[in-house]
Amino acid sequence: MWWRNCRLFRLRSATRDRMLIGTSRALACVSALVVVLIVAFLIGESAPALARVGPVRFFTDESWHPTADASAGSFGLVPTLVGTLLTSAGAIALAGGLGILSAAFTRFYAPRRLAGWYALMVELMAGVPSVVYGLWGLMVLVPLIAAVRPPGASLLAGIVVLALMILPTVALLADAAFAAVPRDCVTAAAALGLTRGASVFRVVVPAARSGLFTAVVLASARALGETMAVLMVCGNVVRIPRGVFDPVRTLTATIALEMGYARGDHRAALFVCGLVLLAAVTILVATAHAAGRGRPHGTT
């Protein structure tokens, strides 16, 4: 090979190793630095609002009317935070079960040819842009819900669209988790005379538990951050919903709807939304980390 003659490859292997370590360290530093810079940027941009409005008022003000200045406006984030958590939780409840069952189907029940096609469909689903899901929700799902209970744009519509979007994430990761379960477990279960259902749900699922947990956590993070589709179907009214047919506003929708026109304290308040969202995701990931450490892969 031509590159064998390059100077780099004629160096002693120890030197080469050191260079490799240096390079990978540098790249790791850059990735870490990006996250740190994002956090610093968010804090910097939201500082005026945190200073003038005060962190407490974001949780005690009753409504969201941030266009007036800090003293006259009201900056309640609780309804939007509740909206974000409810849509994500609902979507996870729906997509978590469906995704894990769909992975169990492809791996243990479906005929091989069908499983191949099915997996392809799920992968395709993961590639559909979020705005397409939103458009479908707006044109098909919302009028359908409106026929039952107007106005249609609601928490329910948001949950369904979000569930569809995170379903492939759950299904693909759950499938990978099932694949990682040692083949011996399955054969041993069969040798003991367990039915297929019992071996899947009593042996494989518990063994793949930490992998399934990761799947759900990653999907939740995606659900929390999703913007476009949710904005199109949720109604975006800043109010705590009293039922699934009530409209909700999420934190991401607030940022997307208002950023283009915001200025002064309003703009800074939107960065506070971003900060709160980041905090929610951090808590989620930290919980997952802690839970993952408590239950190592493969143990019950």
Add this chain to the structure above:
Amino acid sequence: MPFPRLASIVLSIALASLIAAAGCAPGGSAGEALRRGTRITLTGSSTVAPLMSEIGKRFERRHPGVRVDVQTGGSSRGVADVRDGLAEIGMISRDLAADEADLHAFVIARDGVCVILHAENPVASLTNEQVAGIYTGRIDDWSDVGGPDAPVTVVNKAEGRSTLEVFTAYFAIDPREIRADIVIGDNEQGIKTIAGNRHAIGYVSIGAAEYGREHGVPIKLLPIDGVEASVRRVADGTFPLSRRLHLVTASPPRGLVQELIDFAQSLEVHDVVEELSFVPTP
């Protein structure tokens, strides 16, 4: 071996900051344009800003080396910055107040807002009181205004949108009193929402609504004070729910500033004006 290890850490941090710095390095051309004094700064209304930044881009292409810098901050900031000499041109989305007569104003477009319903809604017109009543929740069923027996779905714009300001100012509604069922962002989303819900009422820019209706979207534009809602009526100034978008300068414009203002008023940018749902001035 502690030394090589230390060296590799130092090297890696140095490399990391180098890569980070490369990402932040400012473009050379901007600094150059500033030195040669060919930067035109515009500040003011966030309604006019998207329009002027598109026009500015086109202007920059025709005048290589010139940079048009558009910043938002509200009409009042536009007035203040022009007076203080911080900006060459101010952008204002309302008519000039009496104490602003010292400024030189140039109309570049009009912005009209109209109330829209689903095409199958039998209601043909609403009085101003009825519109205000619907938006503040005093009227919540179409049967109260001569329509079918169905609850009204109130579609409102998100906080900070200019159409919201125009709408609430005209109908004398306090934005805090609006009881909305759906909150939308841009005009397109509003039109799709109304088209998908037979019992919805909303308001959008006239340009966008007329374009939608002409392309088969099932919506209808309600007249206001008996004046039909159309781009034509906005252009000739008879439609009440509209306002003029201005550029202002502190002294009579000269040189490049004059050229940019002339360009923003010319036929050559009418397509940009229409694309942003504004109405070109005749």
